[in-house]
Amino acid sequence: xxxxxxxxxxxxxTTTQRRAIDPPLPVPEKNAAGGNERKVMGGQSGxxxxxxxxxxxxxxxxxxxxxxxxxxxxxxxxxFPGDFTLCVCFDSRVEHYRIILQDNRITIDEEEYxxxxxxxVLHYQRDADGLCTxxxxxxxxxKTSSDTPHPHQHTTNNCSESQLSSQDSFLIDKSVFxxxxxxxxxxxxxxxxxxxxxxxGDVRLGVYKxxxxxxxxxLKDTIGAAHKFLTEAKVMTSLQxxxxxxxxxxxxxxxxxxxxxxxxxxxxxxGSLLEYLRSRGRQYVTKKDQIGFAYDTxxxxxxxxxxxxxxxxxxxxxxxxxxxxxxxxxxFGLASPDGAAIDSGKLPIKWTAPEALRHxxxxxxxxxxxxxxxxxxxxxxxxxxxxxxxxxxxxKHVEKGYQMESPEGCPPPVYTIMKEAWxxxxxxxxxxxxxxxxxxxxxxxxxx
Ligand code: ADP
Ligand code: MG
Numbered sequence: 001x002x003x004x005x006x007x008x009x010x011x012x013x014t015t016t017q018r019r020a021i022d023p024p025l026p027v028p029e030k031n032a033a034g035g036n037e038r039k040v041m042g043g044q045s046g047x048x049x050x051x052x053x054x055x056x057x058x059x060x061x062x063x064x065x066x067x068x069x070x071x072x073x074x075x076x077x078x079x080f081p082g083d084f085t086l087c088v089c090f091d092s093r094v095e096h097y098r099i100i101l102q103d104n105r106i107t108i109d110e111e112e113y114x115x116x117x118x119x120x121v122l123h124y125q126r127d128a129d130g131l132c133t134x135x136x137x138x139x140x141x142x143k144t145s146s147d148t149p150h151p152h153q154h155t156t157n158n159c160s161e162s163q164l165s166s167q168d169s170f171l172i173d174k175s176v177f178x179x180x181x182x183x184x185x186x187x188x189x190x191x192x193x194x195x196x197x198x199x200x201g202d203v204r205l206g207v208y209k210x211x212x213x214x215x216x217x218x219l220k221d222t223i224g225a226a227h228k229f230l231t232e233a234k235v236m237t238s239l240q241x242x243x244x245x246x247x248x249x250x251x252x253x254x255x256x257x258x259x260x261x262x263x264x265x266x267x268x269x270x271g272s273l274l275e276y277l278r279s280r281g282r283q284y285v286t287k288k289d290q291i292g293f294a295y296d297t298x299x300x301x302x303x304x305x306x307x308x309x310x311x312x313x314x315x316x317x318x319x320x321x322x323x324x325x326x327x328x329x330x331x332f333g334l335a336s337p338d339g340a341a342i343d344s345g346k347l348p349i350k351w352t353a354p355e356a357l358r359h360x361x362x363x364x365x366x367x368x369x370x371x372x373x374x375x376x377x378x379x380x381x382x383x384x385x386x387x388x389x390x391x392x393x394x395x396k397h398v399e400k401g402y403q404m405e406s407p408e409g410c411p412p413p414v415y416t417i418m419k420e421a422w423x424x425x426x427x428x429x430x431x432x433x434x435x436x437x438x439x440x441x442x443x444x445x446x447x448x
Pocket of ligand 1: 195196197198199203214245265266267268269271272317318320330331
């Protein structure tokens with residue numbers, strides 16, 4: 001337990017020159033954050049064109065045609081979640097090699113071990129080393145035919161997804177974070193009580209350089225979980241806005257050959273907006289608070305929109321409140337572009353736009369749909385949306401044009417934004433930039 005008080009105060013973010021890791025901007029090609037994978041990929045900017053995400057054995061075999069010796073792809077194992085499978089053509093057949101995770105390294109033969117999928121592929125491209133053949137040409141995930149259902153091939157009207165996807169590498173090397181200055185020494189953080197529970201593990205209060213911070217721990221020890229977690233961190237390194245929960249850094253501890261990863265973010269002392277609305281209710285939450293939460297969230301989202309980043313899980317539970325009551329968008333866990341993270345079984349049905357539920361068409365406009373639901377949550381003090389409709393029937397009703405009524409006391413201009421956000425045609429929905437202007441005008445004309 002070390003407490004570095006040199007900086008003290010609230011200023012925990014001025015210490016290092018941190019760089020964004022692969023900013024999700026529509027930048028064509030760059031080598032900014034070149035970790036090891038960059039080098040081993042031979043200047044392809046860490047792309048892993050051969051990585052196809054979670055596709056079945058059958059689909060892999062279908063895609064690998066014609067069966068040219070050495071033609072290969074890597075997929076996520078469907079039988080062994082968390083593991084990968086290398087599929088390679090040889091002698092008119094497809095051989096499937098299971099890639100297993102052992103002590104945080106990956107291996108096929110339990111003789112050669114690798115830190116990244118990229119380095120494994122490179123090794124077997126150089127030498128068959130016990131495989132049926134050395135790896136030859138990769139089958140790129142994005143060049144497969146567009147009529148094949150495929151987790152990486154969401155038709156999306158947002159360019160960011162492909163940008164993020166193509167520049168993302170499956171196993172994010174921790175050196176990428178180190179080189180970019182985002183790694184925090186675990187000894188500099190004092191952990192305190194538990195303040196929440198996330199999908200990956202507990203969220204705890206901590207003290208770092210004299211300031212309170214939130215520390216989110218990764219408990220699940222699979223490459224898949226680590227990837228999702230690090231993708232969240234990676235997305236966050238490139239985003240900075242007063243209405244987005246700020247990433248301070250990552251702690252990566254190695255103990256007994258295992259990695260423990262913690263995500264350190266600014267501490268939001270008033271907790272989640274949803275709990276705040278529910279626990280304080282009508283008696284305590286004022287009209288001014290409500291429009292403030294709506295406007296703050298919309299500003300954060302307008303910033304994401306300007307960066308062409310799609311959040312995918314916008315809801316009151318994922319908006320946090322600071323001590324001063326400022327709302328900030330959190331939880332970029334689903335902003336990840338990979339197939340695994342867009343497992344449709346995990347989507348929050350009542351918050352997700354119909355085109356995203358049905359066809360994985362996520363965009364800033366599908367986020368706008370969710371924002372409409374979030375506005376409804378704010379003005380109904382945290383009720384569960386579509387209160388009288390069973391979950392299984394929501395999409396059916398919504399697709400027929402059903403829209404929720406205005407919550408009691410909701411100002412008409414705010415309800416107008418909700419209704420526009422729930423237009424079935426995504427292009428008819430407002431942009432966050434427009435919604436922000438509308439909310440701001442309303443706020444200024446009605447100083448409550
Ligand atoms: P998950 O990504 O698994 O949904 P969240 O990031 O939403 O996890 O965190 C889960 C809960 O932990 C939140 O609802 C909130 O109560 C608490 N929490 C998370 N981050 C913070 C933070 N920065 N400050 C205060 N509480 C937080
Ligand atoms: Mg959450």
